[in-house]
Amino acid sequence: MFARMSLRWKLLLLSIFMITVPLSLQGVVTYKEFSSSTERRATENTMQITEQINRNLDRTLAEMQRLSLAPLYDPNVLAILNKYGGADSDAAIPTIEEREKMFLYISGAAYGLQEVKGIQIIAGNGFIFTNVDSTLMRFADSDALDWSGKVREADGAWTLIPPHHLHHYIPGDPNEYFSVARMLREPGSNRQLGMIVIDLKLDVFRTILANYRFEENGNLFVVNGANDLFFEKTSGDTEPSLIGDLRAVSASFGSGVYERAPNGKRYITVVDNSAYSGLKVIAYIPESVLLKETKQLQNFTIAIAILFVAAAGVIAIFFAYRISQPLVKLKQKMLLVETGNFKQSVPVETQDEIGQLGRGFNRMSEEINRLVNEVYAVELREKEAELANLQSQINPHFIYNTLESINMMALQKDNYEVSDMVTALGGMLRYAVTQNARTVALEEELASVGAYLKIQQLRYGDRLRVAFDAEPGTEGLHVPKLLLQPLVENAIFHGIGDREEGGEIWISASRFEDELLICVRDDGVGMDETQIERLRQSMLSPEPPGPRRRGLALRNIAHRLRLIFGPTAELHMDGSPGGGMAFTITIPAIERSQGDDQTIAG
Structure with missing residues (x-):
């Protein structure tokens, strides 16, 4: 197929190919490099965010852990807890003065801590002292609370409780809170006095996250080692497949970057584990979000490529036409020469090889035309020489005498038409045979034509x-x-x-x-x-x-x-x-x- 194409099309396709291929390769390399760079920057940024979130959480929880130890160093608090921590005080209600002291102590401890919803100090007999509202101080069955067993198992160490409701002492509050809790034991005797629970708002996570620029369509989760969900930030409803993958990542993966594809959707997953709190900050960034800027670059590159290819096509068409047009004209002239029309020439405007070819064709056609004319002239002279030779061999007098005899016989027979025809023919023969000159007077030529026409009129x-x-x-x-x-x-x-x-x-x-x-x-x-x-x-x-x-x-x-x-x-x-x-x-x-x-x- 390429062999049957015209030179103009070959030049055009070659020019477009030489421009399109390097431009396409450059676009692909640029796209790949930019995609990789974008993914790398987004991953590094997310790793820094997850790490900083965990560090800030560690500082907050460390402060809460220190706050949970403070009652053990206050004699008044220890005295009240000792009084209501024994089995003989199960139904004893603290006095108003004691409740007032505990309220003031807890309120002072929580002062300035915006992230703290409230602090509970639960005495051994189940009475709750809190700073939320002095009227909310009451008895509660601590054994019935879901998280109390976990606190007792820690046996004095601080424990992080997943989000839960505070209905046991704040009825009707729809919000969930996570808590830092520990068992309180008397220094020296190590006797159990009760427990302290510091209830924290989930705004702790939002406040920390507000200081960082996280991907708009990304998903962020905070879980503990038991896969309890503490916090989540998503761009919409969390897909069930993502929750299932979250459990697998939380249970099996340490800190690092992973590629996950729950339900066929690709994510860059960043995990950061806190050795202090045991919390894991897990971020899921959709690959489509990372490639959003890359898609814009891709579209821009394609648009530029199309523009350049179009411009290159116009330039290629112009130069292909300029280069091939002299050859097309030369081809047309050669076809005319093939038909026998040798008087042909092509305009020569350049000094390159095509111009030299055109000048060679012009010289060739001029020479062929000259030779053909010379050959024809020679043939014409030869024919005229043959005619002159034949004329010289004819005895004019014999012809004239013969025609005169025919004329006399026609007159004797009264056949005047034959006589006129013979007379005209004799005049024509005399004109053709007797004069050797190539040119004659116009009147002689007209007389000869008149004789010929007289014969035809008969x-x-x-x-x-x-x-x-x-x-x-x-x-x-x-x-x-x-x-x-x-x-x-x-x-x-x-x-x-x-x-x-x-x-x-x-x-x-x-x-x-x-x-x-x-x-x-x-x-x-x-x-x-x-x-x-x-x-x-x-x-x-x-x-x-x-x-x-x-x-x-x-x-x-x-x-x-x-x-x-x-x-x-x-x-x-x-x-x-x-x-x-x-x-x-x-x-x-x-x-x-x-x-x-x-x-x-x-």
């Missing part, structure tokens, strides 16, 4: 009508011998010969300044423009081979005119279907005098 009768119109002063001008007879013959046989109504032939001659114009016109069948153009082209080409040589008489006339008078002489034709044909000969107006040579051109 044949066609009234169907053939003839009119002569020679401008005065043109009778003695040079014309080639036997110039008009082929034109008149064409007018009769090809123009009006087959028409039932016949036709008329006009032969005119006029002088226009230094030119002689001779016109042979008929009102016969005529020709259309295509036929006329084909006839003109046949006059320019060499004589075609074969028995059927269309336009041979006209071609000979045109070549004889150029051979005798040079390039100024021409044979022009015009006509229309049904309107006849007109052949006009234009030659230099040269007066004929005695002793004129037969060569006039040059």
Whole structure:
């Protein structure tokens, strides 16, 4: 397929290919590098965020852990807890003064801590002291609380309780809180006095996260080692598949970066474990979010690539046209040369190889045209020499005497038509044989044509009508011998010969300044423009081979005119279907005098 393409298309495709391929490779490399860089930056940023969240949580929880130890260093608190921590005080209610002391102590401890919802100090007998509201101090069954067993198992160590409701001492509060709790034991005796519970708002996580720029469509979770969910930040409803993957990551993965694909959706997962609190901050960042900026770059790159390819295409078309156009013209001229029209040349505008090829073609066509014309001229001279040789071999007197005998017999038989025909034929033969000159006076040529037409009128009768119109002063001008007879013959046989109504032939001659114009016109069948153009082209080409040589008489006339008078002489034709044909000969107006040579051109 490529081999059958034109040179213009090959140049165009090659130019676009050489521009598109490097540009595409550069775009792919840039896209990959930018994607990798974007993912790396987002991952590093998320790792820093998760690490800082855990560090801030550790500081907050460390402060709460220290706060949970403070009651053990206050004598008044220890005295009250000792009083209501034994089995003999199960139903004892602290006095108003004792409750007031505990309220003031707890309120002072929680002062300025916005993240603390409230502090509970639960005595051994189950009585709750709190700073939330002094009226909320009451008994509670601590054993019935979900998290109390976990606190007892810690046996004095601080414990982190997952989010839960505070309905046991704040009825009707719909919010959840997570807590720091520990068992309180008397220093020295290690006797159990009760427990302290510091209830923290979930806003702790939101406040910490507000200081960092987290991915808008990312998901952040805070869980403990038991997979209890403390906090989550999501861009919408959390997918069940993501919760399932969260449990697997929390249970099996340590700190680091992982690629996860729950339910076929790809995430970059960042995990940070706190050795202090045991909390894990896990961030899920959708890969589509990371590639959002990359997609914008990709679209921008594609748009730029399309723009450059379009511009390159326009430039490639321009240069392909400029390079191939001279070759296309050269090809067209070569096709004309193949048909025999050797007088061709191409314009040469450059000095490159294509320009050299054009100049070589011009020289070649000029040389071929010159050689063809020389060969034709030689053939024409040979034919004229043969004709002259034949003329010289004919005994004119024998022919004249024979024709005169025929004429006398026709007159004796009263056959005047035969007599007229023989007389006209004798005049034609005398004109053709007795004069060796290549040019004759116009009046002699018209007389010879008149004799020929007289013979044809005897044949066609009234169907053939003839009119002569020679401008005065043109009778003695040079014309080639036997110039008009082929034109008149064409007018009769090809123009009006087959028409039932016949036709008329006009032969005119006029002088226009230094030119002689001779016109042979008929009102016969005529020709259309295509036929006329084909006839003109046949006059320019060499004589075609074969028995059927269309336009041979006209071609000979045109070549004889150029051979005798040079390039100024021409044979022009015009006509229309049904309107006849007109052949006009234009030659230099040269007066004929005695002793004129037969060569006039040059």
